[in-house]
Amino acid sequence: MTEPSSSRPVLIAADALTGTPSALDQNALRELVRATADLVRTRVRDLKPGTALAIALRNSVQAVALQFAAEELGLVPLPLAPRSDHTALRAAARSSGATVLAHLSPGPAARLEIEKLPDSEPFAEPDPDWGLAISTSGSTGSGTTVFLSRTALVRNARAFADRTGLGAEARYLVTAPLWHVGGSVVGLRAALASGAVLLLPPEAKPGILAEWVDRYRPTHLAGVPTVLFDLLGKRSGPSAADGWPGQIITGGMAVEGTLVGALHALGSRVTVLYGMTEFTNAVLSARIDPGFLPPTGFVGRPFPGVECRIEPVAGQSREAEPYGHLLARGYPQAAAVVRDGRPRPLETDADGWYRTGDLARATADGYVIVGRSRDMVIRGGVNICAATLVDAARRTLRAKEAVVQALPSERLGEDIALIVHGPSGEECRSLQRDFLAQLPHGTRPGYLIVSRSPLPRTANDKYDLAGMYRRTVALVRPGDAASSGLPIVSVDHWS
Incomplete structure (x- = not known):
């Protein structure tokens, strides 16, 4: 680690309690980490090495200090998104593999709370090289907790x-x-x-x-x-x-x-x-x-x-x-991925x-x-990459946002609904000939959904594909696409 001047700030972040930005130099940050480690020891007895400490705070000096205090105590920091529902927050922390939870108490007189989670036990054989745990949203599969090694x-x-x-x-x-x-x-x-x-x-x-x-x-x-x-x-x-x-x-x-x-x-x-x-x-x-x-x-x-x-x-x-x-391989692979409630090695092939x-x-x-890979649509026996349609929509229809949905089709196996936000329905009708000309043979969508509002997203800023699918199915009645032309359907909102 590069050693900056002790009087020069290494961190500028807001205080979690007051919201006021603070500038901490290296000495001040180290002192805060030591004080935070002492606080964790005081609040939770009999901490076992390898225990995951869930830190449910927004970006702040306390959130940073808790990560490094956890390391000082031999714990694994597990940052989580804060929630106002304490019961849901505890459940999320437990399901992510944590046994200790740090969060702000509700109400105007908020304070930093550190508690042992009931009905939770640390993993039987934690790896001493675990340096950080991240709870994923599931973009590479189902959501899980990934333990990353200090070395990586x-x-x-x-x-x-x-x-x-x-x-x-x-x-x-x-x-x-x-x-x-x-x-x-x-x-x-x-x-x-x-x-x-x-x-x-x-x-x-x-x-x-x-x-x-x-x-x-x-x-x-x-x-x-x-x-x-x-x-x-x-x-x-x-x-x-x-x-x-x-x-x-x-x-x-x-x-x-x-x-x-x-x-x-x-x-x-x-x-x-x-x-x-x-x-x-x-x-x-x-x-x-x-x-x-x-x-x-x-x-x-x-x-x-x-x-x-x-x-x-x-x-x-x-x-x-x-x-x-x-496919990828190399040094930074995860130390463990939690599956079925247990940490297991990352799944790779024999090589x-x-x-x-x-x-x-x-x-x-x-x-x-x-x-x-999961966005690839098999339409009439042809594998179609969703990005081909998205790129064409951005170039030709001048779409600000574009998403592809695979819909069931008795005739083709799967059909395609292309959802766009940006152009109006009339603009899409006038540009559809140029749009379809951009696409390789056999890859044209069965439907074009024009959204007047921005496409819905999840808390992780990813498109809410499940919600859009339910609404799209209700809008277009899959299986009824026209054999010629491009049916265009407008939607005001996605709620």
Whole structure:
């Protein structure tokens, strides 16, 4: 870990109780960690090494201190999203493998509570190398808890700092919450490994982030594309680039060329990260300098120590660019994944290859993610990658958002509903000929759903696919698609 000057801040974050930002230098942070460890010892007796400590706090100095206090006590920090329903919060902590819970008490006189969870026991044989646990949303399968090794965390943080130019002079604003791998790994640990000042806003609301950018003038900023689009919407005019970070780190979903172009226009270099919690979030990365406008989904080349390959998919349209299942192997794999209430090794094949759950194609410049394996639709015997339709909708229909849903069809096995937000129904009707001409033979959708409101998302900022599917089935009556033309259905809202 890079050792900054003891008088220089290493962390600027809000106080969880007052909301007031505090700047802590290295000595102040160490003292806070020691005091927090003493508090945990006082509140919970007979702590067993390897016990998971759930930390249900929004980004704050206390949330950071609790992570490192847990390590000092031989516990495994497990950051969770806070909830107002205490019963639900306890249940979420227990199901994630925690036996101790830290959270704020409800009401105006909030205080930090640390409690032993009833009816919970630590795992029988915890691994002493466990350094962090992350509860996943299930984007690579069903939701679970992933235990990451200290060794992988250290190597990942160093590799990430090298790839992004983080160093002792950097002021690094991280927008992801600490209960996300982007907050605790790409953010907190990478900042400390590089000696950068970590700027940790309490929430990723556009107004709060814009205020932190103006106030602290970060050199580096990490955020998912939706957060970056929101921030860019608050900057305009000749002074838009003033105080804007020179380095942007993004990922978590497909990065579009329009976003990269807008960031380049403000003078930023862009680093795209691709990974998953099971790989300590380090699989592929790409630095995109001004002058290079990559295709949507471009993620570059593997991190040091990681290998990737494409497993071909049969039954593709001959006119579509070939793609396949993306597999990865290498050093940062998870120490354990909780399944059936027990920590188990990460599932790989005999040669150590892990199925990422994504579809990708290889190019001369690096890998391009084209969609999720589970998003592939088999329509009339042809495998159709959802990203092909999404890209065409963004290019031709000028859709701000686009999602593909597979619907049952007696004639084709599966049919396709393409849901878009941005263009009106009339605009889609006038552009549908150009849109359909963009698609390889046999890949055209059976229905086009035009949403007048933004597409619904879950608490993890992912599309609410299950909710949209239920509404879509009710709207279009699967199996009744017209044999010619493109039926267009408008929807006002998704509730």
